[in-house]
Amino acid sequence: MSLDLSRLVNLRRHGGKLTAQCPACEELGDDSTDKNHLFVPDDGEGRFGCINFQGPSGSDHRKRIRVLVGVTTSTVPKTISRPLARARASTKTSPSIPALRPLGIEEMAQIAYLRGWQYFAGLQLLADRNLLYHADMFDDGKTWPSWVITDSARRNAQARRLDGELWRGIGGAKAKTLPGCDPSWPIGCAEIGNLPLVLLCEGQPDFAAALLVAWWESVNVAPVCMTGAGNSIHQDALANFAGKHVRIAIHDDDAGRKAAKRWSDQLYLAGAARVDGIDFSGLEKWDGQPVEDLSDFATLLDPEAPATVQVLSNLGSLLSPWGPVRKFA
Ligand SMILES: [Zn+2]
Structure with a gap:
Protein backbone atom coordinates (compact mmCIF):
# COMPACT_ATOMS: atom_id res chain seq x y z
CA MET A 1 0.00 0.00 0.00
CA SER A 2 1.36 3.46 -0.83
CA LEU A 3 0.75 6.88 0.68
CA ASP A 4 -1.83 9.43 -0.37
CA LEU A 5 0.50 12.29 -1.31
CA SER A 6 -2.34 14.80 -1.34
CA ARG A 7 -2.70 14.38 2.45
CA LEU A 8 0.95 15.12 3.26
CA VAL A 9 2.09 18.43 4.66
CA ASN A 10 5.08 20.35 3.27
CA LEU A 11 5.61 17.96 0.39
CA ARG A 12 8.94 18.71 -1.33
CA ARG A 13 11.26 17.12 -3.85
CA HIS A 14 14.88 16.64 -2.77
CA GLY A 15 17.12 14.76 -5.18
CA GLY A 16 15.71 11.31 -5.79
CA LYS A 17 13.01 11.46 -3.14
CA LEU A 18 10.01 13.32 -1.83
CA THR A 19 10.00 14.60 1.73
CA ALA A 20 7.14 15.79 3.92
CA GLN A 21 6.14 16.24 7.52
CA CYS A 22 5.88 12.83 9.20
CA PRO A 23 2.27 12.57 10.45
CA ALA A 24 3.24 9.97 13.07
CA CYS A 25 5.94 12.26 14.48
CA GLU A 26 3.57 15.20 14.24
CA ASP A 34 11.45 21.34 9.57
CA LYS A 35 8.48 19.17 8.61
CA ASN A 36 10.68 16.80 6.63
CA HIS A 37 10.96 13.53 8.58
CA LEU A 38 8.97 11.53 6.05
CA PHE A 39 10.70 10.39 2.86
CA VAL A 40 9.36 8.59 -0.20
CA PRO A 41 12.03 7.38 -2.66
CA ASP A 42 11.33 8.04 -6.34
CA ASP A 43 11.81 4.36 -7.20
CA GLY A 44 8.42 3.92 -5.61
CA GLU A 45 7.01 0.45 -4.99
CA GLY A 46 5.14 1.91 -2.04
CA ARG A 47 8.25 2.31 0.11
CA PHE A 48 8.56 5.19 2.55
CA GLY A 49 10.14 5.87 5.93
CA CYS A 50 10.73 8.32 8.75
CA ILE A 51 14.28 9.57 9.32
CA ASN A 52 13.82 9.23 13.11
CA PHE A 53 12.44 5.66 13.00
CA GLN A 54 14.37 3.70 10.39
CA GLY A 55 15.05 -0.02 10.09
CA PRO A 56 13.17 -2.89 11.74
CA SER A 57 12.60 -0.97 14.99
CA GLY A 58 10.63 1.65 13.04
CA SER A 59 7.99 -0.84 11.95
CA ASP A 60 5.27 0.37 14.32
CA HIS A 61 5.97 3.99 13.40
CA ARG A 62 5.56 3.19 9.71
CA LYS A 63 2.34 1.32 10.47
CA ARG A 64 1.05 4.46 12.16
CA ILE A 65 2.02 6.56 9.11
CA ARG A 66 0.03 4.12 6.94
CA VAL A 67 -3.00 4.49 9.17
CA LEU A 68 -2.75 8.27 9.06
CA VAL A 69 -2.00 8.95 5.38
CA GLY A 70 -2.08 5.63 3.54
CA VAL A 71 -4.18 5.22 0.43
CA THR A 72 -7.42 3.53 1.39
CA THR A 73 -10.46 2.92 -0.73
CA SER A 74 -12.18 5.85 0.95
CA THR A 75 -9.46 8.27 -0.20
CA VAL A 76 -9.67 7.18 -3.82
CA PRO A 77 -11.76 9.82 -5.60
CA LYS A 78 -15.29 8.64 -6.20
CA THR A 79 -16.23 8.38 -9.83
CA ILE A 80 -19.67 9.18 -11.09
CA SER A 81 -21.07 5.90 -12.31
CA ARG A 82 -24.45 6.88 -13.71
CA PRO A 83 -24.61 6.02 -17.44
CA LEU A 84 -25.66 9.54 -18.42
CA ALA A 85 -22.70 11.09 -16.65
CA ARG A 86 -20.37 8.61 -18.34
CA ALA A 87 -21.74 9.43 -21.75
CA ARG A 88 -21.24 13.14 -21.13
CA ALA A 89 -17.66 12.62 -20.00
CA SER A 90 -16.78 10.61 -23.07
CA THR A 91 -18.03 13.27 -25.47
CA LYS A 92 -15.82 16.02 -24.03
CA THR A 93 -15.87 18.93 -26.42
CA SER A 94 -12.69 20.47 -27.75
CA PRO A 95 -12.23 24.19 -27.10
CA SER A 96 -14.38 26.45 -29.23
CA ILE A 97 -12.22 29.51 -29.83
CA PRO A 98 -13.55 32.24 -32.13
CA ALA A 99 -11.52 33.96 -34.85
CA LEU A 100 -8.62 35.78 -33.21
CA ARG A 101 -6.76 38.80 -34.55
CA PRO A 102 -4.13 41.11 -33.04
CA LEU A 103 -5.45 43.96 -30.90
CA GLY A 104 -5.18 47.44 -32.41
CA ILE A 105 -3.34 50.22 -30.58
CA GLU A 106 -6.60 51.96 -29.60
CA GLU A 107 -7.93 48.69 -28.21
CA MET A 108 -4.81 48.17 -26.11
CA ALA A 109 -5.01 51.77 -24.94
CA GLN A 110 -8.62 51.15 -23.91
CA ILE A 111 -7.65 48.17 -21.77
CA ALA A 112 -4.84 50.19 -20.16
CA TYR A 113 -7.17 53.13 -19.53
CA LEU A 114 -9.83 50.98 -17.86
CA ARG A 115 -7.20 49.40 -15.62
CA GLY A 116 -5.61 52.73 -14.73
CA TRP A 117 -2.26 51.95 -16.38
CA GLN A 118 -0.19 54.71 -17.95
CA TYR A 119 1.21 52.41 -20.62
CA PHE A 120 0.01 49.72 -22.97
CA ALA A 121 3.57 48.52 -23.63
CA GLY A 122 2.96 45.38 -21.60
CA LEU A 123 -0.09 44.53 -23.68
CA GLN A 124 1.89 45.00 -26.88
CA LEU A 125 4.58 42.65 -25.56
CA LEU A 126 1.94 40.08 -24.61
CA ALA A 127 0.42 40.32 -28.08
CA ASP A 128 3.87 39.95 -29.66
CA ARG A 129 4.22 36.64 -27.80
CA ASN A 130 0.87 35.45 -29.20
CA LEU A 131 -0.79 35.44 -25.78
CA LEU A 132 -3.29 38.29 -26.27
CA TYR A 133 -5.88 38.78 -29.02
CA HIS A 134 -9.05 40.48 -30.13
CA ALA A 135 -12.20 38.44 -30.72
CA ASP A 136 -15.86 39.20 -31.27
CA MET A 137 -17.70 37.27 -28.59
CA PHE A 138 -21.39 36.47 -28.55
CA ASP A 139 -23.30 37.19 -25.34
CA ASP A 140 -26.84 38.10 -24.42
CA GLY A 141 -28.08 38.42 -27.99
CA LYS A 142 -25.20 40.22 -29.71
CA THR A 143 -21.46 40.20 -30.30
CA TRP A 144 -19.03 42.25 -28.27
CA PRO A 145 -15.45 43.31 -29.06
CA SER A 146 -13.36 41.44 -26.50
CA TRP A 147 -9.81 40.76 -25.44
CA VAL A 148 -8.85 37.13 -25.19
CA ILE A 149 -5.86 35.44 -23.57
CA THR A 150 -4.72 32.01 -24.75
CA ASP A 151 -1.49 30.23 -25.70
CA SER A 152 -0.38 28.00 -28.55
CA ALA A 153 -1.71 24.90 -26.77
CA ARG A 154 -5.25 26.37 -27.19
CA ARG A 155 -6.45 24.32 -24.21
CA ASN A 156 -7.65 27.33 -22.25
CA ALA A 157 -8.81 30.78 -23.29
CA GLN A 158 -10.54 33.55 -21.36
CA ALA A 159 -12.32 36.65 -22.61
CA ARG A 160 -13.30 40.05 -21.21
CA ARG A 161 -15.30 42.76 -22.93
CA LEU A 162 -13.21 45.65 -24.22
CA ASP A 163 -15.73 48.11 -22.79
CA GLY A 164 -15.11 46.64 -19.33
CA GLU A 165 -18.75 45.60 -18.94
CA LEU A 166 -19.97 42.23 -17.69
CA TRP A 167 -21.06 39.08 -19.54
CA ARG A 168 -24.79 39.21 -18.84
CA GLY A 169 -25.47 35.89 -20.56
CA ILE A 170 -23.52 34.06 -17.86
CA GLY A 171 -24.92 35.96 -14.91
CA GLY A 172 -22.77 39.06 -14.91
CA ALA A 173 -19.24 37.65 -14.69
CA LYS A 174 -16.30 39.86 -15.69
CA ALA A 175 -14.43 37.03 -17.38
CA LYS A 176 -15.70 34.20 -19.52
CA THR A 177 -13.86 30.91 -20.03
CA LEU A 178 -14.47 29.92 -23.63
CA PRO A 179 -16.61 26.80 -24.23
CA GLY A 180 -14.74 23.50 -24.06
CA CYS A 181 -11.66 25.03 -22.44
CA ASP A 182 -9.96 23.53 -19.42
CA PRO A 183 -9.64 26.25 -16.74
CA SER A 184 -6.87 24.31 -15.01
CA TRP A 185 -4.55 24.84 -17.99
CA PRO A 186 -2.09 27.65 -17.15
CA ILE A 187 -2.20 30.01 -20.12
CA GLY A 188 1.31 30.82 -21.30
CA CYS A 189 2.99 27.69 -19.98
CA ALA A 190 3.39 26.43 -23.54
CA GLU A 191 5.56 29.51 -24.23
CA ILE A 192 7.95 29.41 -21.24
CA GLY A 193 10.74 27.93 -23.35
CA ASN A 194 14.23 28.75 -22.11
CA LEU A 195 13.25 31.70 -19.91
CA PRO A 196 14.46 30.95 -16.36
CA LEU A 197 11.94 33.19 -14.53
CA VAL A 198 8.18 32.56 -14.67
CA LEU A 199 5.70 35.12 -13.33
CA LEU A 200 2.62 33.12 -12.36
CA CYS A 201 -0.50 35.29 -12.25
CA GLU A 202 -4.07 34.77 -11.05
CA GLY A 203 -6.61 35.99 -13.56
CA GLN A 204 -6.69 37.93 -16.80
CA PRO A 205 -5.90 41.47 -15.49
CA ASP A 206 -2.76 40.34 -13.66
CA PHE A 207 -1.60 38.40 -16.71
CA ALA A 208 -2.14 41.53 -18.80
CA ALA A 209 -0.08 43.53 -16.28
CA ALA A 210 2.79 41.02 -16.09
CA LEU A 211 4.86 42.25 -19.00
CA LEU A 212 4.22 45.90 -18.12
CA VAL A 213 5.88 45.29 -14.74
CA ALA A 214 8.65 43.27 -16.42
CA TRP A 215 9.19 46.02 -19.01
CA TRP A 216 9.30 48.69 -16.29
CA GLU A 217 11.88 46.69 -14.36
CA SER A 218 13.85 45.63 -17.46
CA VAL A 219 13.53 41.96 -16.56
CA ASN A 220 12.55 39.23 -19.00
CA VAL A 221 9.96 36.84 -17.63
CA ALA A 222 7.59 34.21 -18.96
CA PRO A 223 4.07 35.27 -17.92
CA VAL A 224 1.68 32.44 -17.05
CA CYS A 225 -1.97 32.75 -16.00
CA MET A 226 -4.12 30.53 -13.85
CA THR A 227 -7.59 31.78 -14.72
CA GLY A 228 -9.08 30.99 -11.30
CA ALA A 229 -7.83 30.68 -7.73
CA GLY A 230 -9.88 27.51 -7.23
CA ASN A 231 -8.04 25.54 -9.88
CA SER A 232 -4.99 23.38 -9.44
CA ILE A 233 -2.39 23.35 -12.20
CA HIS A 234 -3.17 20.78 -14.90
CA GLN A 235 -0.93 17.69 -14.66
CA ASP A 236 0.02 17.94 -18.35
CA ALA A 237 1.36 21.46 -17.79
CA LEU A 238 3.62 20.82 -14.81
CA ALA A 239 6.67 19.63 -16.78
CA ASN A 240 6.97 23.13 -18.28
CA PHE A 241 7.98 24.47 -14.85
CA ALA A 242 10.81 22.00 -14.14
CA GLY A 243 14.06 23.81 -13.32
CA LYS A 244 12.35 27.24 -13.34
CA HIS A 245 12.24 29.99 -10.77
CA VAL A 246 8.50 30.65 -10.43
CA ARG A 247 7.37 33.86 -8.78
CA ILE A 248 3.65 33.97 -7.95
CA ALA A 249 1.84 37.32 -7.89
CA ILE A 250 -0.24 36.48 -4.81
CA HIS A 251 -3.68 38.08 -4.64
CA ASP A 252 -3.94 39.72 -1.25
CA ASP A 253 -6.97 37.73 -0.10
CA ASP A 254 -7.62 34.31 1.44
CA ALA A 255 -8.41 32.60 -1.86
CA GLY A 256 -5.26 34.06 -3.41
CA ARG A 257 -3.01 32.98 -0.57
CA LYS A 258 -4.49 29.46 -0.54
CA ALA A 259 -4.08 29.16 -4.29
CA ALA A 260 -0.46 30.32 -4.13
CA LYS A 261 0.34 27.73 -1.48
CA ARG A 262 -1.34 24.95 -3.46
CA TRP A 263 0.40 25.93 -6.70
CA SER A 264 3.78 26.20 -4.97
CA ASP A 265 3.40 22.66 -3.62
CA GLN A 266 2.56 21.40 -7.09
CA LEU A 267 5.44 23.31 -8.66
CA TYR A 268 8.02 21.99 -6.20
CA LEU A 269 6.82 18.46 -6.85
CA ALA A 270 7.17 19.13 -10.56
CA GLY A 271 10.82 20.03 -10.07
CA ALA A 272 10.71 23.84 -10.05
CA ALA A 273 14.09 25.20 -8.89
CA ARG A 274 12.53 27.82 -6.65
CA VAL A 275 9.03 29.10 -5.94
CA ASP A 276 8.30 32.37 -4.16
CA GLY A 277 5.57 34.96 -4.25
CA ILE A 278 5.04 38.71 -4.38
CA ASP A 279 3.40 39.90 -1.16
CA PHE A 280 1.30 43.00 -1.87
CA SER A 281 0.10 43.48 1.70
CA GLY A 282 0.78 46.98 2.99
CA LEU A 283 1.17 48.56 -0.46
CA GLU A 284 -1.19 51.39 -1.41
CA LYS A 285 -2.45 52.82 -4.67
CA TRP A 286 -2.37 56.58 -5.30
CA ASP A 287 -5.89 56.90 -3.91
CA GLY A 288 -4.88 55.21 -0.65
CA GLN A 289 -6.74 51.98 -1.43
CA PRO A 290 -4.76 48.78 -0.88
CA VAL A 291 -2.85 47.15 -3.73
CA GLU A 292 -4.52 43.75 -3.96
CA ASP A 293 -2.91 42.30 -7.06
CA LEU A 294 -0.42 42.85 -9.86
CA SER A 295 -2.93 44.81 -11.93
CA ASP A 296 -3.35 47.28 -9.04
CA PHE A 297 0.41 47.47 -8.63
CA ALA A 298 0.83 48.35 -12.31
CA THR A 299 -1.19 51.55 -11.72
CA LEU A 300 1.78 52.80 -9.65
CA LEU A 301 4.14 52.68 -12.63
CA ASP A 302 3.76 56.31 -13.56
CA PRO A 303 6.69 58.68 -14.03
CA GLU A 304 4.40 61.74 -13.99
CA ALA A 305 3.07 61.13 -10.53
CA PRO A 306 4.96 63.20 -7.97
CA ALA A 307 5.70 60.55 -5.36
CA THR A 308 6.84 57.86 -7.80
CA VAL A 309 10.49 57.87 -6.94
CA GLN A 310 9.75 57.63 -3.26
CA VAL A 311 7.19 54.87 -3.69
CA LEU A 312 9.37 52.79 -5.97
CA SER A 313 12.33 53.05 -3.66
CA ASN A 314 10.09 51.77 -0.88
CA LEU A 315 8.81 48.94 -3.04
CA GLY A 316 12.10 47.62 -4.27
CA SER A 317 11.60 45.62 -7.40
CA LEU A 318 8.91 43.00 -7.76
CA LEU A 319 11.00 40.83 -10.02
CA SER A 320 14.34 41.07 -8.22
CA PRO A 321 15.34 38.72 -5.39
CA TRP A 322 15.03 41.60 -2.91
CA GLY A 323 11.49 42.57 -3.92
CA PRO A 324 8.57 42.26 -1.48
CA VAL A 325 8.80 38.52 -1.70
CA ARG A 326 7.31 35.77 0.40
CA LYS A 327 9.15 32.46 0.33
CA PHE A 328 7.38 29.10 0.14
CA ALA A 329 10.41 26.80 0.46
ZN1 LIG B 1 8.14 10.03 12.06
Missing part, protein backbone atom coordinates in the same frame (compact mmCIF):
# COMPACT_ATOMS: atom_id res chain seq x y z
CA GLU A 27 0.98 13.58 16.48
CA LEU A 28 3.76 12.99 19.03
CA GLY A 29 4.48 16.72 18.92
CA ASP A 30 7.61 16.24 16.83
CA ASP A 31 8.65 17.33 13.31
CA SER A 32 6.81 20.61 13.75
CA THR A 33 9.68 22.85 12.58
Whole structure:
Protein backbone atom coordinates (compact mmCIF):
# COMPACT_ATOMS: atom_id res chain seq x y z
CA MET A 1 0.00 0.00 0.00
CA SER A 2 1.36 3.46 -0.83
CA LEU A 3 0.75 6.88 0.68
CA ASP A 4 -1.83 9.43 -0.37
CA LEU A 5 0.50 12.29 -1.31
CA SER A 6 -2.34 14.80 -1.34
CA ARG A 7 -2.70 14.38 2.45
CA LEU A 8 0.95 15.12 3.26
CA VAL A 9 2.09 18.43 4.66
CA ASN A 10 5.08 20.35 3.27
CA LEU A 11 5.61 17.96 0.39
CA ARG A 12 8.94 18.71 -1.33
CA ARG A 13 11.26 17.12 -3.85
CA HIS A 14 14.88 16.64 -2.77
CA GLY A 15 17.12 14.76 -5.18
CA GLY A 16 15.71 11.31 -5.79
CA LYS A 17 13.01 11.46 -3.14
CA LEU A 18 10.01 13.32 -1.83
CA THR A 19 10.00 14.60 1.73
CA ALA A 20 7.14 15.79 3.92
CA GLN A 21 6.14 16.24 7.52
CA CYS A 22 5.88 12.83 9.20
CA PRO A 23 2.27 12.57 10.45
CA ALA A 24 3.24 9.97 13.07
CA CYS A 25 5.94 12.26 14.48
CA GLU A 26 3.57 15.20 14.24
CA GLU A 27 0.98 13.58 16.48
CA LEU A 28 3.76 12.99 19.03
CA GLY A 29 4.48 16.72 18.92
CA ASP A 30 7.61 16.24 16.83
CA ASP A 31 8.65 17.33 13.31
CA SER A 32 6.81 20.61 13.75
CA THR A 33 9.68 22.85 12.58
CA ASP A 34 11.45 21.34 9.57
CA LYS A 35 8.48 19.17 8.61
CA ASN A 36 10.68 16.80 6.63
CA HIS A 37 10.96 13.53 8.58
CA LEU A 38 8.97 11.53 6.05
CA PHE A 39 10.70 10.39 2.86
CA VAL A 40 9.36 8.59 -0.20
CA PRO A 41 12.03 7.38 -2.66
CA ASP A 42 11.33 8.04 -6.34
CA ASP A 43 11.81 4.36 -7.20
CA GLY A 44 8.42 3.92 -5.61
CA GLU A 45 7.01 0.45 -4.99
CA GLY A 46 5.14 1.91 -2.04
CA ARG A 47 8.25 2.31 0.11
CA PHE A 48 8.56 5.19 2.55
CA GLY A 49 10.14 5.87 5.93
CA CYS A 50 10.73 8.32 8.75
CA ILE A 51 14.28 9.57 9.32
CA ASN A 52 13.82 9.23 13.11
CA PHE A 53 12.44 5.66 13.00
CA GLN A 54 14.37 3.70 10.39
CA GLY A 55 15.05 -0.02 10.09
CA PRO A 56 13.17 -2.89 11.74
CA SER A 57 12.60 -0.97 14.99
CA GLY A 58 10.63 1.65 13.04
CA SER A 59 7.99 -0.84 11.95
CA ASP A 60 5.27 0.37 14.32
CA HIS A 61 5.97 3.99 13.40
CA ARG A 62 5.56 3.19 9.71
CA LYS A 63 2.34 1.32 10.47
CA ARG A 64 1.05 4.46 12.16
CA ILE A 65 2.02 6.56 9.11
CA ARG A 66 0.03 4.12 6.94
CA VAL A 67 -3.00 4.49 9.17
CA LEU A 68 -2.75 8.27 9.06
CA VAL A 69 -2.00 8.95 5.38
CA GLY A 70 -2.08 5.63 3.54
CA VAL A 71 -4.18 5.22 0.43
CA THR A 72 -7.42 3.53 1.39
CA THR A 73 -10.46 2.92 -0.73
CA SER A 74 -12.18 5.85 0.95
CA THR A 75 -9.46 8.27 -0.20
CA VAL A 76 -9.67 7.18 -3.82
CA PRO A 77 -11.76 9.82 -5.60
CA LYS A 78 -15.29 8.64 -6.20
CA THR A 79 -16.23 8.38 -9.83
CA ILE A 80 -19.67 9.18 -11.09
CA SER A 81 -21.07 5.90 -12.31
CA ARG A 82 -24.45 6.88 -13.71
CA PRO A 83 -24.61 6.02 -17.44
CA LEU A 84 -25.66 9.54 -18.42
CA ALA A 85 -22.70 11.09 -16.65
CA ARG A 86 -20.37 8.61 -18.34
CA ALA A 87 -21.74 9.43 -21.75
CA ARG A 88 -21.24 13.14 -21.13
CA ALA A 89 -17.66 12.62 -20.00
CA SER A 90 -16.78 10.61 -23.07
CA THR A 91 -18.03 13.27 -25.47
CA LYS A 92 -15.82 16.02 -24.03
CA THR A 93 -15.87 18.93 -26.42
CA SER A 94 -12.69 20.47 -27.75
CA PRO A 95 -12.23 24.19 -27.10
CA SER A 96 -14.38 26.45 -29.23
CA ILE A 97 -12.22 29.51 -29.83
CA PRO A 98 -13.55 32.24 -32.13
CA ALA A 99 -11.52 33.96 -34.85
CA LEU A 100 -8.62 35.78 -33.21
CA ARG A 101 -6.76 38.80 -34.55
CA PRO A 102 -4.13 41.11 -33.04
CA LEU A 103 -5.45 43.96 -30.90
CA GLY A 104 -5.18 47.44 -32.41
CA ILE A 105 -3.34 50.22 -30.58
CA GLU A 106 -6.60 51.96 -29.60
CA GLU A 107 -7.93 48.69 -28.21
CA MET A 108 -4.81 48.17 -26.11
CA ALA A 109 -5.01 51.77 -24.94
CA GLN A 110 -8.62 51.15 -23.91
CA ILE A 111 -7.65 48.17 -21.77
CA ALA A 112 -4.84 50.19 -20.16
CA TYR A 113 -7.17 53.13 -19.53
CA LEU A 114 -9.83 50.98 -17.86
CA ARG A 115 -7.20 49.40 -15.62
CA GLY A 116 -5.61 52.73 -14.73
CA TRP A 117 -2.26 51.95 -16.38
CA GLN A 118 -0.19 54.71 -17.95
CA TYR A 119 1.21 52.41 -20.62
CA PHE A 120 0.01 49.72 -22.97
CA ALA A 121 3.57 48.52 -23.63
CA GLY A 122 2.96 45.38 -21.60
CA LEU A 123 -0.09 44.53 -23.68
CA GLN A 124 1.89 45.00 -26.88
CA LEU A 125 4.58 42.65 -25.56
CA LEU A 126 1.94 40.08 -24.61
CA ALA A 127 0.42 40.32 -28.08
CA ASP A 128 3.87 39.95 -29.66
CA ARG A 129 4.22 36.64 -27.80
CA ASN A 130 0.87 35.45 -29.20
CA LEU A 131 -0.79 35.44 -25.78
CA LEU A 132 -3.29 38.29 -26.27
CA TYR A 133 -5.88 38.78 -29.02
CA HIS A 134 -9.05 40.48 -30.13
CA ALA A 135 -12.20 38.44 -30.72
CA ASP A 136 -15.86 39.20 -31.27
CA MET A 137 -17.70 37.27 -28.59
CA PHE A 138 -21.39 36.47 -28.55
CA ASP A 139 -23.30 37.19 -25.34
CA ASP A 140 -26.84 38.10 -24.42
CA GLY A 141 -28.08 38.42 -27.99
CA LYS A 142 -25.20 40.22 -29.71
CA THR A 143 -21.46 40.20 -30.30
CA TRP A 144 -19.03 42.25 -28.27
CA PRO A 145 -15.45 43.31 -29.06
CA SER A 146 -13.36 41.44 -26.50
CA TRP A 147 -9.81 40.76 -25.44
CA VAL A 148 -8.85 37.13 -25.19
CA ILE A 149 -5.86 35.44 -23.57
CA THR A 150 -4.72 32.01 -24.75
CA ASP A 151 -1.49 30.23 -25.70
CA SER A 152 -0.38 28.00 -28.55
CA ALA A 153 -1.71 24.90 -26.77
CA ARG A 154 -5.25 26.37 -27.19
CA ARG A 155 -6.45 24.32 -24.21
CA ASN A 156 -7.65 27.33 -22.25
CA ALA A 157 -8.81 30.78 -23.29
CA GLN A 158 -10.54 33.55 -21.36
CA ALA A 159 -12.32 36.65 -22.61
CA ARG A 160 -13.30 40.05 -21.21
CA ARG A 161 -15.30 42.76 -22.93
CA LEU A 162 -13.21 45.65 -24.22
CA ASP A 163 -15.73 48.11 -22.79
CA GLY A 164 -15.11 46.64 -19.33
CA GLU A 165 -18.75 45.60 -18.94
CA LEU A 166 -19.97 42.23 -17.69
CA TRP A 167 -21.06 39.08 -19.54
CA ARG A 168 -24.79 39.21 -18.84
CA GLY A 169 -25.47 35.89 -20.56
CA ILE A 170 -23.52 34.06 -17.86
CA GLY A 171 -24.92 35.96 -14.91
CA GLY A 172 -22.77 39.06 -14.91
CA ALA A 173 -19.24 37.65 -14.69
CA LYS A 174 -16.30 39.86 -15.69
CA ALA A 175 -14.43 37.03 -17.38
CA LYS A 176 -15.70 34.20 -19.52
CA THR A 177 -13.86 30.91 -20.03
CA LEU A 178 -14.47 29.92 -23.63
CA PRO A 179 -16.61 26.80 -24.23
CA GLY A 180 -14.74 23.50 -24.06
CA CYS A 181 -11.66 25.03 -22.44
CA ASP A 182 -9.96 23.53 -19.42
CA PRO A 183 -9.64 26.25 -16.74
CA SER A 184 -6.87 24.31 -15.01
CA TRP A 185 -4.55 24.84 -17.99
CA PRO A 186 -2.09 27.65 -17.15
CA ILE A 187 -2.20 30.01 -20.12
CA GLY A 188 1.31 30.82 -21.30
CA CYS A 189 2.99 27.69 -19.98
CA ALA A 190 3.39 26.43 -23.54
CA GLU A 191 5.56 29.51 -24.23
CA ILE A 192 7.95 29.41 -21.24
CA GLY A 193 10.74 27.93 -23.35
CA ASN A 194 14.23 28.75 -22.11
CA LEU A 195 13.25 31.70 -19.91
CA PRO A 196 14.46 30.95 -16.36
CA LEU A 197 11.94 33.19 -14.53
CA VAL A 198 8.18 32.56 -14.67
CA LEU A 199 5.70 35.12 -13.33
CA LEU A 200 2.62 33.12 -12.36
CA CYS A 201 -0.50 35.29 -12.25
CA GLU A 202 -4.07 34.77 -11.05
CA GLY A 203 -6.61 35.99 -13.56
CA GLN A 204 -6.69 37.93 -16.80
CA PRO A 205 -5.90 41.47 -15.49
CA ASP A 206 -2.76 40.34 -13.66
CA PHE A 207 -1.60 38.40 -16.71
CA ALA A 208 -2.14 41.53 -18.80
CA ALA A 209 -0.08 43.53 -16.28
CA ALA A 210 2.79 41.02 -16.09
CA LEU A 211 4.86 42.25 -19.00
CA LEU A 212 4.22 45.90 -18.12
CA VAL A 213 5.88 45.29 -14.74
CA ALA A 214 8.65 43.27 -16.42
CA TRP A 215 9.19 46.02 -19.01
CA TRP A 216 9.30 48.69 -16.29
CA GLU A 217 11.88 46.69 -14.36
CA SER A 218 13.85 45.63 -17.46
CA VAL A 219 13.53 41.96 -16.56
CA ASN A 220 12.55 39.23 -19.00
CA VAL A 221 9.96 36.84 -17.63
CA ALA A 222 7.59 34.21 -18.96
CA PRO A 223 4.07 35.27 -17.92
CA VAL A 224 1.68 32.44 -17.05
CA CYS A 225 -1.97 32.75 -16.00
CA MET A 226 -4.12 30.53 -13.85
CA THR A 227 -7.59 31.78 -14.72
CA GLY A 228 -9.08 30.99 -11.30
CA ALA A 229 -7.83 30.68 -7.73
CA GLY A 230 -9.88 27.51 -7.23
CA ASN A 231 -8.04 25.54 -9.88
CA SER A 232 -4.99 23.38 -9.44
CA ILE A 233 -2.39 23.35 -12.20
CA HIS A 234 -3.17 20.78 -14.90
CA GLN A 235 -0.93 17.69 -14.66
CA ASP A 236 0.02 17.94 -18.35
CA ALA A 237 1.36 21.46 -17.79
CA LEU A 238 3.62 20.82 -14.81
CA ALA A 239 6.67 19.63 -16.78
CA ASN A 240 6.97 23.13 -18.28
CA PHE A 241 7.98 24.47 -14.85
CA ALA A 242 10.81 22.00 -14.14
CA GLY A 243 14.06 23.81 -13.32
CA LYS A 244 12.35 27.24 -13.34
CA HIS A 245 12.24 29.99 -10.77
CA VAL A 246 8.50 30.65 -10.43
CA ARG A 247 7.37 33.86 -8.78
CA ILE A 248 3.65 33.97 -7.95
CA ALA A 249 1.84 37.32 -7.89
CA ILE A 250 -0.24 36.48 -4.81
CA HIS A 251 -3.68 38.08 -4.64
CA ASP A 252 -3.94 39.72 -1.25
CA ASP A 253 -6.97 37.73 -0.10
CA ASP A 254 -7.62 34.31 1.44
CA ALA A 255 -8.41 32.60 -1.86
CA GLY A 256 -5.26 34.06 -3.41
CA ARG A 257 -3.01 32.98 -0.57
CA LYS A 258 -4.49 29.46 -0.54
CA ALA A 259 -4.08 29.16 -4.29
CA ALA A 260 -0.46 30.32 -4.13
CA LYS A 261 0.34 27.73 -1.48
CA ARG A 262 -1.34 24.95 -3.46
CA TRP A 263 0.40 25.93 -6.70
CA SER A 264 3.78 26.20 -4.97
CA ASP A 265 3.40 22.66 -3.62
CA GLN A 266 2.56 21.40 -7.09
CA LEU A 267 5.44 23.31 -8.66
CA TYR A 268 8.02 21.99 -6.20
CA LEU A 269 6.82 18.46 -6.85
CA ALA A 270 7.17 19.13 -10.56
CA GLY A 271 10.82 20.03 -10.07
CA ALA A 272 10.71 23.84 -10.05
CA ALA A 273 14.09 25.20 -8.89
CA ARG A 274 12.53 27.82 -6.65
CA VAL A 275 9.03 29.10 -5.94
CA ASP A 276 8.30 32.37 -4.16
CA GLY A 277 5.57 34.96 -4.25
CA ILE A 278 5.04 38.71 -4.38
CA ASP A 279 3.40 39.90 -1.16
CA PHE A 280 1.30 43.00 -1.87
CA SER A 281 0.10 43.48 1.70
CA GLY A 282 0.78 46.98 2.99
CA LEU A 283 1.17 48.56 -0.46
CA GLU A 284 -1.19 51.39 -1.41
CA LYS A 285 -2.45 52.82 -4.67
CA TRP A 286 -2.37 56.58 -5.30
CA ASP A 287 -5.89 56.90 -3.91
CA GLY A 288 -4.88 55.21 -0.65
CA GLN A 289 -6.74 51.98 -1.43
CA PRO A 290 -4.76 48.78 -0.88
CA VAL A 291 -2.85 47.15 -3.73
CA GLU A 292 -4.52 43.75 -3.96
CA ASP A 293 -2.91 42.30 -7.06
CA LEU A 294 -0.42 42.85 -9.86
CA SER A 295 -2.93 44.81 -11.93
CA ASP A 296 -3.35 47.28 -9.04
CA PHE A 297 0.41 47.47 -8.63
CA ALA A 298 0.83 48.35 -12.31
CA THR A 299 -1.19 51.55 -11.72
CA LEU A 300 1.78 52.80 -9.65
CA LEU A 301 4.14 52.68 -12.63
CA ASP A 302 3.76 56.31 -13.56
CA PRO A 303 6.69 58.68 -14.03
CA GLU A 304 4.40 61.74 -13.99
CA ALA A 305 3.07 61.13 -10.53
CA PRO A 306 4.96 63.20 -7.97
CA ALA A 307 5.70 60.55 -5.36
CA THR A 308 6.84 57.86 -7.80
CA VAL A 309 10.49 57.87 -6.94
CA GLN A 310 9.75 57.63 -3.26
CA VAL A 311 7.19 54.87 -3.69
CA LEU A 312 9.37 52.79 -5.97
CA SER A 313 12.33 53.05 -3.66
CA ASN A 314 10.09 51.77 -0.88
CA LEU A 315 8.81 48.94 -3.04
CA GLY A 316 12.10 47.62 -4.27
CA SER A 317 11.60 45.62 -7.40
CA LEU A 318 8.91 43.00 -7.76
CA LEU A 319 11.00 40.83 -10.02
CA SER A 320 14.34 41.07 -8.22
CA PRO A 321 15.34 38.72 -5.39
CA TRP A 322 15.03 41.60 -2.91
CA GLY A 323 11.49 42.57 -3.92
CA PRO A 324 8.57 42.26 -1.48
CA VAL A 325 8.80 38.52 -1.70
CA ARG A 326 7.31 35.77 0.40
CA LYS A 327 9.15 32.46 0.33
CA PHE A 328 7.38 29.10 0.14
CA ALA A 329 10.41 26.80 0.46
ZN1 LIG B 1 8.14 10.03 12.06
